[in-house]
Amino acid sequence: MNYKLTIGWLYPKLMSTYGDRGNVIVLQKRCEWRKIETEIKIIDTLSTNKDLSSCDLLMMGGAQDTQQEIVAKDLKKKKSTFKKMIEDGTPGLYICGGFQYLGRYYKTAQGNKLPQLEVLDMYTENPGRERLIGNIAIDAQNLFEKRTVLVGFENHGGRTIPGDNIKPLGRVLRGFGSNDISKEEGALYKNTIGTYLHGPILSKNPVLADYLIEKALELKYKTDITLEMLDDSLEEKARMAIAKRLQIAI
Amino acid sequence: MINILIILIGKLLSKFSKIFNLGNGSTWPGHIALKLNPNFISDSIRNSKTKVILVVGTNGKTTTSKLLQTILEHNQKKVFLNTSGANLLNGAASSIILNSSFVKLDADFAIFELDENAFPKFLEKVEPDYIVGLNLFRDQLDRYGEIDTISKRWKKSVSKLIKTKLILNADDAQIAFLGKNTKLDSFYFGLNEKNLEKSTMQHASDSILCPNCGAALNFKAYYFSHLGIWRCDKCGFKRPNKIFSEFTYLPLRGTYAKYDVLAAVLLAKIIGFNDSKIESALKKFQPAFGRQEVINYNGKQVELFLSKNPISLNESLSTAQGLKAKTLLIILNDNIPDGLDVSWIWDVDFEQILSKNINIVVSGIRAYDMAIRLKYAGFYVHITDTIENAIDVGLKDLENNEKLFILPNYSAMLEVRKILTGKKIL
Missing domain, CATH: 3.40.1190.10 (Mur-like, catalytic domain)
Structure with missing residues (x-):
């Protein structure tokens, strides 16, 4: 069977702060190497709700404040479609600013409360204190049901506080995570994954990239999918190198 | 006083x-x-x-x-x-x-x-x-x-x-x-x-x-x-x-x-x-160190292009490609002067700029990150553990009239220059 995935890249011009397109490149290539056809669909202020709902997998990066406001305004128009897709289990990866959007509100350092998409039971506050910056490693046990170390880099001023209905993506092994208290990182809701890890996250954690591809195919073709294995020895070495520096076992 | x-x-x-x-x-x-x-x-x-x-x-x-x-x-x-x-x-x-x-x-x-x-x-x-x-x-x-x-x-x-x-x-x-x-x-x-x-x-x-x-x-x-x-x-x-x-x-x-x-x-x-x-x-201008600087090393020529962010790496790649470079050595560190985050390499347009038959050697603290980036861009790369080895590998297949183009970020530039000139610059 010839599979095809439409990857919706949300606001690449406005929300692609630091290597975010790497996640799209990784998804695209890992499909290509397995002969899964892909189409990258850019979802921006000119796109319709129909464009959005034609996507099988969503990816959203981070942004600067001004850009984030423009996106927030536009996303309001797409809110119900977006929400339905998430509820229906459309897999998605939401990084940093993209992750914060999924919550109820974002409170700026000046104390302004900006309403967000309210698809996930969580909120983010920027206390105006130091940004949380550095290499980070987490155990994404909630997603993979066994110890799975994901590595990346975090750089965020906002602290995200998850509500009761949100499972974190994982437990922080090194670094800060969603906020500086709970030692938890990211959020997991159906097939929606929010996280502060960039690097970009999928480049050194192909297991997460394959998870998203697998779920997207399963939802679209309504069948169990087992992806063909790829040679990830380079990615594995990169992950080991970070783990060694952070002094954790993989 | x-x-x-x-x-x-x-x-x-x-x-x-x-x-x-x-x-x-x-x-x-x-x-x-x-x-x-x-x-x-x-x-x-x-x-x-x-x-x-x-x-x-x-x-x-x-x-x-x-x-x-x-x-x-x-x-x-x-x-x-x-x-x-x-x-x-x-x-x-x-x-x-x-x-x-x-x-x-x-x-x-x-x-x-x-x-x-x-x-x-x-x-x-x-x-x-x-x-x-x-x-x-x-x-x-x-x-x-x-x-x-x-x-x-x-x-x-x-x-x-x-x-x-x-x-x-x-x-x-x-x-x-x-x-x-x-x-x-x-x-x-x-x-x-x-x-x-x-x-x-x-x-x-x-x-x-x-x-x-x-x-x-x-x-x-x-x-x-x-x-x-x-x-x-x-x-x-x-x-x-x-x-x-x-x-x-x-x-x-x-x-x-x-x-x-x-x-x-x-x-x-x-x-x-x-x-x-x-x-x-x-007409008397000599480039600042590491910026289009040519150094003779073991009888061959090496040219350094400091490449410290997506814009400067894009430009270095374009210039080297324009000069028909056969081999590139890209060195990526994440020391404090470089910035600790190397995600920016994914914003570099390797795919669009480089021809597919170019030889690429990578080294530095974040050599694997660079190697993965290049893998996804469709290039096979040679990874070396030390910069000395990387230079040797890069020079090995070059004729005497061919140059090795080295693209290091900041602290990597200091290291590579020390090896090439045998002295510290600062």
Whole structure:
């Protein structure tokens, strides 16, 4: 069977702060190497709700404040479609600013409360204190049901506080995570994954990239999918190198 | 009086640190000076006849400063600058100490290259004679923050100045913005080249929003990243009309270096040198270390292109590809001067720029990150554990008339240069 995935890249011009397109490149290539056809669909202020709902997998990066406001305004128009897709289990990866959007509100350092998409039971506050910056490693046990170390880099001023209905993506092994208290990182809701890890996250954690591809195919073709294995020895070495520096076992 | 003491102590410290090889001695005398007298820089400058030139922007500061130094010195001016890598206030203060004879600053011109954060701090203390504004690209978000924030902070600091002359890049909206609604004399440089005009932007681009009103900017053409012919349809802010865009002689290759040359030449003209004096000076120009610098190593030629962010790596790749490079050595570190985050390599357009048959060797602390990036771009790479090995591997298959192109980021450049020349540079 010839599979095809439409990857919706949300606001690449406005929300692609630091290597975010790497996640799209990784998804695209890992499909290509397995002969899964892909189409990258850019979802921006000119796109319709129909464009959005034609996507099988969503990816959203981070942004600067001004850009984030423009996106927030536009996303309001797409809110119900977006929400339905998430509820229906459309897999998605939401990084940093993209992750914060999924919550109820974002409170700026000046104390302004900006309403967000309210698809996930969580909120983010920027206390105006130091940004949380550095290499980070987490155990994404909630997603993979066994110890799975994901590595990346975090750089965020906002602290995200998850509500009761949100499972974190994982437990922080090194670094800060969603906020500086709970030692938890990211959020997991159906097939929606929010996280502060960039690097970009999928480049050194192909297991997460394959998870998203697998779920997207399963939802679209309504069948169990087992992806063909790829040679990830380079990615594995990169992950080991970070783990060694952070002094954790993989 | 305290400054006399600071200068004497500073000179001693610097000598001491050089003799005993305790690091480069280029920042910590300044660090101590500023601790003893927070106004050390302004006091020293006020008591001198030295004219102050600040060079700011993400890329090209060192090259532009070196170009200016060459033009000024060739025309019998006494010049000093803060040494490379010392572009914080303590580096500026150190250079003042080293260039003061007894108690007084002894130079016609001081050229300070300052990083994004040090620039507004410097303006709080000293009103410079000239500011050269080159560009604002995203660089080290972990250190400098986002460029919109930097741009706003710069504009605020510059608006407090009274007599400074501004030499600004017209093609970069964020930089041209510094000259908007100001009483200061503003002069602009930029490109005017039909053949370079592109209709789409490179990926690693930013600041597509109007710095004046926040609306999306409208571009007629892009020269390079977000640099181009722009205007804001909402508030009417647009690229200035009168732009210095050509000179008879260019000592460096590449679009990017052309901006640096235009900036330096424009300032030299404003200071009062004529074209022939500037041209003959530029013919003597030697690139700053690591910037298109050619070094002979074991009978072969190596050319270094400092590549520290997506914009400079894109430009280095284009230049090397244009020169028909057979082998590239890319070295990626994540030490403090480099920025700890290497995600930016995914914003580099390897796929579009390089031909598929080029040999690529990678090394550095983040060699694997670079290797993965290149794997996904469709290149097979050779990974080496040490930079020495990487150079040997890179040179192995080259004929004597072929060059190895080395693209290191900042701390990697220092390391590789030490290996190639057998000595430390700082």
